Amino acid sequence: MSAQATAATLSRPSFTPINPTPEQLEGVAFSRPRPRELQHALTHEQLDFFWANGYVSLPGLFTHDEAMAWQEASDRIYRDKLVDPMNVRYDFAEIKDADGNATDENILWKIDPFHDLDPSFRRAVFDRRILDALASIYDGREPRLFKDKLIYKPPHTHGNGLHQDYNWWQGYCTSLISVAVSIDPATEENGCTVVYPRDPREGYIGELGTFEHKIADSVDPDAAVKNIAKPGDVLLFHCFTPHEAGPNTTDHVRRQMFLTYNDSADGEHYFSHREHYFEYYKQGHYKEEDRDRVFFE
């Protein structure tokens, strides 16, 4: 007989309900479990702005010193970790020459996921400044991490075309919000994130069920908002907010964390999403004959 139990074969013991008396509820042990107060909540103005525009900027949410520690951590990972193209978390890009033509050289462009690779990143993902900002959007409920990636965007590499993130997250909940944390300065020249203000409640624009996602006709180019940012600045944007980023045309790296969360009322999807992402990433980035050698470490 197999020692493995499946969800269907597991029976749950039933517990006697906890019914404290009013006197017991006054006791010291019941004084702690209360909904927590948000120490870094968004203001009413910031919340109204988010719901009207699908994004909100939080300049200086993290200090310059914290951003410097992330610069060092990004350098350390780049130097010391197993940056192997067969490791599915590492994404490489072609370097372009001065005329914008692809050269033979490839360079690390993104790590997805990345927060487990350094304690400073693990702390950032669970920092109350991020979690409280999101909890105020989620009516006080805690956010849950859904996805985390570190985009290096080295010199003379590509940006991202116009899209709504939900394109890649179809089938998951619609409370997904990304938090872009600048590690290096972000400028127009190095390909800063550009958002197009839109009420997130207007929803998804693309063709559901496909990865076809041609939405250029649905945004007003004059409405573009460039996230010109200093190290430590943060931008929150909803998964229905159209956005893009140009190529990095400078000689300096533009590193930025993209941390995505969902309302905890919508459940926990980190590992389910990771498997889903690896599957379509493998199909899109590796030749069929190489896919057996792809690993995650």
Ligand SMILES: O=C(O)CCC(=O)C(=O)O
């Ligand atoms: O790198 C950026 O600024 C934007 C990245 C982006 O659009 C994405 O990863 O969905």
